[in-house]
Amino acid sequence: MRGLRRAEILIALLLAAAIVLAAFSTPWLRFVLTVALAKGVAVLGILLLLRAGQVSFGHALYVALGAYAVAFLAPRVPEAALLLPLAAVVAGLVGTVVGLFVSRYREIFFGMLNLALSMVFYSVLEKLYHITRGTDGIRVPAITVLGQPLEGSSYDWAVFAMALGLALLFGLLARAYLASPVGQALAAIKTRETRLDFMGVSPRRVLLSAYVLSAVMAGCAGAVIAMATRHVTPLLAYWTASGELVFIAVLGGAGGVLGPFLGAATFELVRVYAAATVADAWGMILGAVLLLVILFARGGLWGIVAARLGRRRAA
Amino acid sequence: MGEWFEQNGALLGLALLDGIASAALIFMVAVGLNLVFGVLRVLNVAHGSFFAIGGYMAASIGLLMTAVGLPPWASFAALLLAAVVTGAILGPLIERFLLRRVYAEESVLQLLVTFALFMILEDLQKIVWGVQPVSFGGPVALMGTVDVPFAGDVIPYNAYQVILLPVVALLTLGGLAWFLRRTLAGRVIVAVTLDREAATAMGIDAGRVFLLTFTFGAVLAALGGALSAPTASLVPGVGASTIVLSFAVVATAGLGQIEGAALTALMIGIGRSVAVTFEPELEVVVPYLIMVAVLLLRPQGLFGVPETRRI
Amino acid sequence: MPVTSPLTRRGALAAGFGSVLLPAGLSAQAPAAKPSELKIGITTFLSGPASVFGVPGRNAAEMLAEEINREGGIGGVPIRLFFVDEGPGIDHLVGEFRRLVQNEKVDVMLASISSGSCLACTPLAEELRKVTLLWDCGTQRIFEEGSYKYAFRSQANSTPEMMAPLLYLLKHKPDFRSLAVVNQDYAWGRDSWELWKAAMDVLKPGVRVVAELFPRFGATDFSAEVTRLLALRPDVVLSTSWGGDLDTFIRQSAERRLFERSTFVLPLAESSLERVGRLLPPGHIVGSRGDHWHQHPRPADPAALQRFVANYRRRFNAYPIYPTYHMAQAFSALRAAYAKATAANGGNWPSDVQLAGAFPGLEFDSPTARLRIREDGQALEPQLIGTTAQDDRFPFPIMDRMVVFPPETIMPPVGQKSLDWIRTLTADAVSRVPDPVRPAG
């Protein structure tokens, strides 16, 4: 177990190096990987909730909040280093308010309430047409990164670095959090919630902490996606976007913090390759990949990696 | 208030008629999902695909029947046939070869299996039926309209929508209630819904109950799709919007509750048509607002039994 | 099949991954040797409800590419198409746009049905310095709020597309006093209503708007809306909806005799005519987002239009609808631009910059008219509006009393924003509406 945890760090570094190399060698991949890393961060939040046995079908809400926060604030605060924390704060605040409400609910009720709230936000983005431009979306104006006005590929690199930095930061944070008493109490919510009450611990507060953390992560992910695509639309908040996050979480495997990133990279690349092969049936291919993973590798991609490592260690 | 009613009472009445008609369709789809969820505890995303395929199938069969010169009333048979064919083929296949393999897994995995299936079926529909809107208006034309008096005038309504659909929904509700309470098979299903462990411990073959329920749910979804084909055009993505709405109904109604599904469908249907009449911008969020409001007051859903946390 | 081969594309993708490529910025200055094939990336909807337009657009592109290649390609270079689905959202689209430009090295992009997609793609075109033709999206904001060196639009935009039906209505049914709108709840639905309302307030003040309904995009039931309209009895019902939404709305309105109570204005109904058939009764105003229809009364080149319609019908068993004409316009513009740029380059193959330089002022043929791209990148395309009528030759309504609006009269000049321009309109605009065209023969 300890060995695996150490191997996890090594693999994370290797993976980061591979991603940098790929981004360096192939310019278009840099963008795809930036988005994949950002989604990985959002999925990390989903993973925290999955630990407690809860599936949110509405976390695209926070991705969209982070993205729109960037789009709305960028004209006034055109600096990435400020926009990112601002997006995190916005997502965190909304996450706290919503979390206080939804942390009372479990299973389908938890999942559907999240879905409902994200769909209400989606509608608001559409309805407030004169502010949000509806489905046309808002263009993110040029922003500086650490005071540097960057353009073209140097800007892309900066956003990529930001995504990678966030992935590492939140990866470590989530790892520490999951190993901590609160993180362990999350899994206890899944298996025997009432016992927590009889030990004097509020399951609701434990879940709330994970919920707020996941909202912040999704908000940061949304901010990076906004900075990378430079255009935000309400589709970011649609329920299918939330479904995609859960999809990636399961694809990558909920067993470790690397799962979300393996899942996100695989998801984006499979979609690109599938779309390049059969542009109008990529959904079918993605669906088939997910089915195969669930049926034959239940721990997801990280589960496969971990099993390999375990075997090598044993041999 | 009284004055408002005097001015708008008649409008409200019209909205109620529309609401009931749309509630009937919502109910048909959602009740199947709720039944399946109650028994299998699997939130079946592919339910939306069953709806879409049922609709497409109804249009295809209906148009075929018209083409070979069958009498017009046969188009009603087409709707039923489409539902049964779709549900009876897809349901058992999916339950046997996919769901059965993941019953022991965490619920998120079960859900994702159906999500993956939904993505696959979505593209299959495009391959089979293309992307152009498909519809089949036969039954509506056949039944004609009924005129509802309004402000010295009449408002024509489709008899199909305001008479046939509610009647079918009521028959389904009544039939289901009778089946679940009065027949052995139905009681077995209820027993499994309430307490799966206890039911299997009593010797109930859960596998068969699951298969039957899932197939039945699939038929109901396909019937919902088939019944909507005469009034709506089917396009890619129609299954997706159906399933979100049905999810909202299930969460609001309470686990496996058919009366809950009926009441929720009615609230959503009427809520939406009232919104269209008086505050159109609210229409889209009505189902979600109803769900949030209901769960605030009744955390287990309208008819949900609070699950005793056993210790 | 000369269009695409999945295997080689997969191979190219695999080769791109891991090979060190030149920074994107250099491609624009790269020496322009005549390539062995001309690669065209096309973004269109292949999934979701908007594939109602996206797939016919792709069909037209494939058909046209084959035809062009049979004739030796563009400037002697065979063309090859790469399709991207707009369905999954902006992040996927932007990634694919970059991949096509940076990895597949496409020469030109044809971007987007959705206005949101176009708004995201145009800045990208500038950044990557890749000629991008906006082939179908409608928003007028793009060239009114920004100026681009690499992005151009080969068709009209929302402003003329809404001005034409409004002027037609004002001319042919001038005494309406109340109006209701039923548009899809997304940017186009809102945008088109805003344009219409602004112009109507200027040209015919005092019209009572009795209902503004924006049902959910992709709605499958409009019963409540129809009831509301039946009760309100507006003189005119406007709907810029399209696809399954419009089909359903027309169907339910017809069944419940709403068409008998109100005059409908359906600026996009051309794309639904064949499907809804006789349900749509005579006497209602329809348009086609441009100057195209298979029964166009006065095509510039009747043989070309007939050939296009016949080929499309033979291949896809349906009449072409407006996205297919828009695709044809994009191909035609591209062909003309290559010819012009090659000529300007002394007969040599043009670079990206040179190609881009050919678009302002470019003239090219659509199947029905000769179009011009203005210096701001926006094309001038006439608008065809007509009234539905029955014709025994067709199982669906055709357009009668067709008016072809010259583009200059229904859109702002370069540098002026639509809403500002609309405010300057006078009643004169209505009196300048051309007379209906008498079909030749």
Next chain:
Amino acid sequence: MSALLEARGLRLAFGGVKAADGIDLAVTAGEFLAIIGPNGAGKTTFINMATGYLRSQGGQILFDGAEITGRSPREIVRRGIARSFQLPQLFSEHTVEENAALAIAARDGIWSPFRPLLRPAWREEARDLLDRFGLLPAAALRADALNEGTRKLADIAMAVALRPRVLLMDEPTSGVAASEKMAVVETLARVLRSSGVTAVFVEHDMDVVERFADRVAVWAQGRIAALGSPAAVLADPEVQRNVIGIARPARATGGRAADA
């Protein structure tokens, strides 16, 4: 001596069944009180009411002189009343050691999100606790892999880890193999006595009661039918007929007290 935990006129009925019909019961600090009685008499209901899981319909519960009637389980446990369960309530995806550590964390504060649960201090305490219960060999096993007896002990160990002043135990020896039962009871008694915990336990095995309890309360039809020293109460012919008469034969044939 004053009562540490006291019920006054406690009442609760399920439908028509009276689980508690005016219960008066005082538990003295430091004593081990056994509650015996026929199945369905309301013994577990008493524990559920005292720990806040069920709300009484009348009467009061006092702890250390303060009223705790109607308080939440969380608040009650923080005041010093812990409980164990007839069906062990373990976190099945965690190891036994982690289960214990979680209980320790619950006591000392779980809000230290950047330090691991198995930090040295807690790990040591957890292992020490498990050692005292003889559970050390099972420390690294997942809770869902244990046999019933071990689960039972781990369940009690988690309650003890909270360092309660009063521990309420619901049939602590049910499910424990007969051959180990007395050893378990000895262990339990030693641990509880050494940490000065007051214990109330529902029990069916009269041997355990005799060996373990300072006092015995007989709960029948929602009332305390008898209260006193084990010797006195168990010798009562009425009690023998109504309570022990049911429990003894079961033990004689199956070697186990009848489960609930």
